[in-house]
Amino acid sequence: xxxxxxxxxxxxxxxxxxxxxxxxxxxxxxxxxxxxxxxxxxxxxxxxx
Amino acid sequence: xxxxxxxxxxxxxxxxxxxxxxxxxxxxxxxxxxxxxxxxxxxxxxxxxxxxxxxxxxxxxxxxxxxxxxxxxxxxxxxxxxxxxxxxxxxxxxxxxxxxxxxxxxxxxxxxxxxxxxxxxxxxxxxxxxxxxxxxxxxxxxxxxxxxxxxxxxxxxxxxxxxxxxxxxxxxxxxxxxxxxxxxxxxxxxxxxxxxxxxxxxxxxxxx
Numbered sequence: 651x652x653x654x655x656x657x658x659x660x661x662x663x664x665x666x667x668x669x670x671x672x673x674x675x676x677x678x679x680x681x682x683x684x685x686x687x688x689x690x691x692x693x694x695x696x697x698x699x
Numbered sequence: 700x701x702x703x704x705x706x707x708x709x710x711x712x713x714x715x716x717x718x719x720x721x722x723x724x725x726x727x728x729x730x731x732x733x734x735x736x737x738x739x740x741x742x743x744x745x746x747x748x749x750x751x752x753x754x755x756x757x758x759x760x761x762x763x764x765x766x767x768x769x770x771x772x773x774x775x776x777x778x779x780x781x782x783x784x785x786x787x788x789x790x791x792x793x794x795x796x797x798x799x800x801x802x803x804x805x806x807x808x809x810x811x812x813x814x815x816x817x818x819x820x821x822x823x824x825x826x827x828x829x830x831x832x833x834x835x836x837x838x839x840x841x842x843x844x845x846x847x848x849x850x851x852x853x854x855x856x857x858x859x860x861x862x863x864x865x866x867x868x869x870x871x872x873x874x875x876x877x878x879x880x881x882x883x884x885x886x887x888x889x890x891x892x893x894x895x896x897x898x899x900x901x902x903x904x905x906x907x
Contacts, residue, residue: 668772668886671750671772688891689771689772692883692885
């Protein structure tokens with residue numbers, strides 16, 4: 651996803667993992683973890699001019 | 700032969716997208732109509748507090764907007780909204796993020812929500828009205844945003860872009876509607892590994 655922002659033209663792309671994110675049910679959380687699923691906060695900017 | 704195969708793959712993709720759209724509409728309606736239901740994701744006030752939403756903002760917001768919250772983080776953490784800004788809330792749902800953004804940009808600012816689901820747009824408008832927030836909601840797809848070029852200062856979104864099969868297209872649209880120097884603050888779900896085809900082909904799992 652990070653690369654997709656840059657590909658679209660965004661600069662100053664930054665990401666930080668959302669610490670409180672998890673699924674309510676243990677089985678879903680386990681499956682998510684096996685795929686490395688996480689919630690991320692992305693910030694980026696469209697270049698000036 | 701190659702053309703036939705390409706056409707067949709395109710048809711399959713179109714059918715998956717249509718199923719996915721239906722499943723997303725169904726799931727978010729379910730959260731909005733039965734906020735006490737047992738979903739496999741945290742939602743409502745419990746989720747918002749988990750992601751660091753200020754309790755006083757949640758107290759001030761309409762109960763229904765808070766109860767229907769189904770975000771995956773807190774895009775306000777780094778949105779740096781200021782008075783007078785124009786904000787896009789992509790996938791505005793029942794309106795909680797748009798309402799909070801509206802309070803930040805004040806009466807000289809503008810918040811435009813875009814949601815695939817006309818029912819959610821109606822709810823967002825009603826919730827905004829109940830809280831004195833200025834939030835417009837436009838029904839539309841994130842791959843074809845119903846906004847003009849370079850009209851937005853900041854775009855926020857919360858757990859929505861991952862639902863699209865065409866993420867490149869969505870990001871190009873965000874880039875198009877942002878003014879030069881405009882910013883995005885977006886929380887979303889990412890996966891470190893390629894999801895299996897059985898997950899990708901299952902609208903219920905994808906919509907989750």
